[in-house]
Amino acid sequence: MICVDNQPLSVVENKGFRKLIAFLEPRYSMVSRKFLANTLIPEMYQTTCEKVKGLLVQTEYISLTLDMWTSSAKDDFMGITAHFIDSEYEACHVALEVRPFLEVSHNAENIIHFILELCESWNIEDRIFVIVRDNARNITAALNSSTYQHLPCLAHTLQLVIHDAVLKSASLSNIFSVCRWVVGHYKHSTAATKVLKKAQATLGVKQHRLVQDETTRWNSSLHMIQRLLEQKQAVTLASSQLAGVNEELTSTQWELLKNIAEVLEIFNQATLVLSSSSVTISEVIPIVNSIIKHLEDLNLPGLTGVRNDLLASLKLRFKEMETRKVSELYN
Template sequence: MVGKGNHALSIVEDSEFKNLIEMITHCPGYKLPTRKSLSNSLLPNVYNELKAKLHEEIRLASAVCLSTDAWTSRANQSYIAVTAHFVEPEKGILKSHLIACIENAERHTSDNLCATLRKIMDEWEISNKITAVVSDNAANIIGAIKIGQWRSVPCFAHTLNLIVQKGLQQLDSIKIKSKAIAEFFHRSANGLQKLMETQKQLNMPELKLKIDVQTRWNSTYEMFDRLLKVKDALNVVLSRLKPDLCMTHQEWAIIEEIVPVLKPFYEVSTELSAEQNVTLSKVKVQYSTLDLKGVVSKMSMHTKAQ
């Protein structure tokens, strides 16, 4: 329960939780394991059991594909994560399991990343089963895969994101203003209340604004799309509370034209981020539906218009 539900280890010390356990077990005087027992004994035992079970699953797989990413946390600690993807032989079901999420204090050079990947593969005894390694387009991880002589498959969703972000650079002023509007209503309780009330008065669905987040793919599309959905109510409220944030007619026109351009990229990214089925075979089909050059040229055209 603690592991699957991401509960704090201190839950076993909570008086109300203790009362609940006593009520439903009908065992007066039963004592929950201490926090120390939970962290030092029970959870490690469950972890080892699950790891052994997963190790056996991967051992039976004839081929394994890995996906990996490295990043730095807010506490300035570097990590690398590796997920194994394979098809269960008996049932033919796609399985994906995180096999490593470790702190990586060494410099993220191609040689160091390659050595880390080799170590993880050796630990799970899959070195001779790797068919491909999926990663982002960073030069260091691409170099590491090349050094390891594994087949490199750049993440298609990440590539799409780079294309869209390059196009969006042409619309920085509108993007910044849109984000400022969304942040205002997230900070202002009064502003949010007025926005909800105005939507209700106009018989519109009561929707909150979404904020663009640089590390969240498709969040810019979601922010623009939500602005359009609450446009009428937004104009009313901003004119009263924050007139300096009001969009001009030209800015609204640009957003209205850009959202349909971004929508296919949003849909393809969502489709290719599925976890329950193989998506690599869909790339060529999905690629053919996109106007990759158009997204950049379209936004460049709007920049000139501005």
């Protein structure tokens, strides 16, 4: 239960949980947190490792996906997932490890040493077909120094395309700024929140909170815009009743937001497809070509330049994707 539901080990010390277990089975003696951490989970981990190694040893070709990140506590980690076809011709995906990255420097030499050590520990270093990575220069340089074929994550590359054409657009920066101010005003003011809820009730609009975007996640900007569009009438009514609302969206800006959402939704749908555990590299070409076709068919006032920038970035980052080798694909 703890592993499947990602619960803290301290759950076994919670009074409510202990009372529940005692009610279900009074004869059961609750395990301690220490016993869980030092005995049960390590035993489960070793059993699972042996099972995974048994699957891997039967596999001739294994592909990997890597992800490196820093936690909120400023600890560095690298996650590695193996993808392969088993003896029954079923696609398998196994998260091998999330291992702390203890080196101070994230340079290419330290990263490739870390990756090689991890692969050797699972005895798969000579059976790797391709490694999927992000677009970070240090990860790319690390794998360039190895003999492994590698290519960047499609979802991350699409994020860079959006950053190139939308998030860095001077013509759109002002409207995003106004949106953030409007959302921030309602999120940080109790009085404004109450007025908005009253406006929602008066108009019969869903009483949803406004969404603030995060600069590192493009889809959060889409969610912010979509929620504002949903709450357009309520926000307009509430703003007319509030003092101190220094910035408001004009009718032209509201129309532009609708068009921006339509453009970003194309990429959002592609990202949702890519989030499936069954997605494969064979879907790169149809997904990218589908995005290009949708963009070419769009005729949205005020966004012609942005659409053209998106198309240019896509065609640059995915040039010759139908003819290049895997090791050369959209580098």
